[in-house]
Amino acid sequence: MRTSPTVYEVAERAGVSTASVSRVLAGHDRVRQETRDKVMAAVTELGYVPRGAAQDLAGRRTAVLGLCFPDLVGDRDIARPGRARPDQEADTDAMYWYDEVIRGMERAARRSGYALLIAASHETDDANLVLTVAGRCDGLVVLAGTAPAETVEHVVARVPVVLLAAPPGIRVRGTVDHLGVANESGMHELTRHLLDTHGYTDLCFIAGPPDSADSASRYAGFRAALAERGLTERGLAAAGEPDLHGDFTAAGGAAVVTRLLQRGPVPRVLVCANDQTAIGAMSALRQAGLRVPEQVAVTGFDGVQVARHLSPGLTTVAQPMREIGEVAVSLLQQRIAESDRPAEEIQLPVRLEVRESCGCPAPAGRREDQ
Amino acid sequence: MRTSPTVYEVAERAGVSTASVSRVLAGHDRVRQETRDKVMAAVTELGYVPRGAAQDLAGRRTAVLGLCFPDLVGDRDIARPGRARPDQEADTDAMYWYDEVIRGMERAARRSGYALLIAASHETDDANLVLTVAGRCDGLVVLAGTAPAETVEHVVARVPVVLLAAPPGIRVRGTVDHLGVANESGMHELTRHLLDTHGYTDLCFIAGPPDSADSASRYAGFRAALAERGLTERGLAAAGEPDLHGDFTAAGGAAVVTRLLQRGPVPRVLVCANDQTAIGAMSALRQAGLRVPEQVAVTGFDGVQVARHLSPGLTTVAQPMREIGEVAVSLLQQRIAESDRPAEEIQLPVRLEVRESCGCPAPAGRREDQ
DNA sequence: TTGTATGCGTTATCAG
């Protein structure tokens, strides 16, 4: 292993003390220009890059924020080489939403001078990577489903944590801030649009996994809007329980539609628990020769980027990804500054994005892509 | 700032030495079960998470790999609040490809037990974040366009570096491995498909930014295929120079098509330098009432996930994202183990993905989404 | 303005 230069070597070469090297690199004012030059020359010649570990240890702070998100598929595709391709597609396929979260966090972190340390893991994994990350950052964002509550509670003793999109029921002990979006009211608004603007009466909800709290909240909003108009949902399994469950992937959405097609006539509107599901649903409908939105309207939830490039454009409820990142970073910074601040619970508003998949006309004259 | 527990406190509470604590947490065998229990109890009670900085310093290794990629837009949207929305869309829009790279790297890193430290920056920025990252990882992947060559050369003294998608001309001094994909031959193959299978003769290339080496390589493959058939490209600016330049975003692709429409009849085939450009082009064509692929065929390059969900599905050349991540990690690990190994230059094969946007029939019976 | 000396929290070596 090549042994990289240290402050000592730089100091020696520059003919100054290590303190001066440190000061120059930290951009302190109180150092003579000549000293500065000597140091910089030595730094360049030696290819010196300060060891982050030492800086962090001495400075008692890292320049890093952490982000842990659920590993949806683990390495199943590796374990089952027999059908590698399908799995590969399915898993990356399900990542759209995480991509946006990662993006938003990276941007927000960077603006505050932090790099972002990311790792996926799953509740059922050993929590090793989560601890690795937690031990190396000044603040940590954990997406729901990433680690068991105990792990989060454990980690909170070490680093400020923001829990993202955690179900309202599952609250972690200890001082952790919770950040989420208005799932229920967002879906409520979307459903009202379908009911009032379009006058649809035959709608059906395609849920996510049965244990998904996000899906449940959105379903609640959907049901509430229906109830207000005295309507009932097509195809209800049990009282208040959606009948149709996808798994938040396009493949899942397509599969549900396939089943629906076998049962008989498809409802006039398919309200999907997230965008991927809607994408898969539209694809399956197209395969079956049904036109969207003329014969079947479809809507999503999340507002991932691809939604606007589909044809027809996907009507959906957009989460404020950028703002989520910003608020998460801000919460972390506040708690870094003042750790005993009471825990906050923030719910960010969502925005209805009407495109064509619900039956609305394409915006004339306007260009979606600019 | 809350002061988190240290080994000393854990050791004291458990009634053992710090060495034992360290051993237990490291999973060493040679420790009595009773000791192990005492330590784990103390760890849990105290919420102890080892400080990564100290571990890394003592262990001379981090559990982290770094990834630096170009910041396409910086914070322009922040600086110019006047037209915030359009910029916001444009910039995240251009991220698809990076998303896939990040994903692939995260997966590959995780499989090797590493977390991934990411940060965006641009050649024109100060290189601060790049140094921050470089100082905190055992290996670093740098995407082309992220940092000036000198910065990379500088950093190489400290940590193994893999340069991703760097133009063949721009090679960095020092021992850095280069990793890329077969841009030229991939585009050559795609073009031959258009020529031979479909018999098109009126094709036109929509390039990326004029200084993009990727775009240039792909253009070269395109031209070569045309030349083999004795064809010339529609709308050539200068000898060997593409006339139409987008900027690798959907907005750019749409803008090019808009200009094209004003000039007169659109070529039969638009071969785009990347997927985003193609997406924008298709969208603009649709707005203009032109049908894809019946009236105008369109193709892309990269194979981003959304390509398969569009309608028509986008015919494109797919980069092996997963493999890129895998190979990058592997190169890094090799060089960590043996730093004076000669630099490698690896070119990964690409794969033609035929869908409907080129004019091929939709695959019957097959379900794209499962 | 610059240099000296010490602490940061772990791991690992080496005795016991």
Place this chain on the structure above:
DNA sequence: CTGATAACGCATACAA
């Protein structure tokens, strides 16, 4: 199997 103790590389308070 366990316990002292010396690095690890840098930042900073303090002294000059």
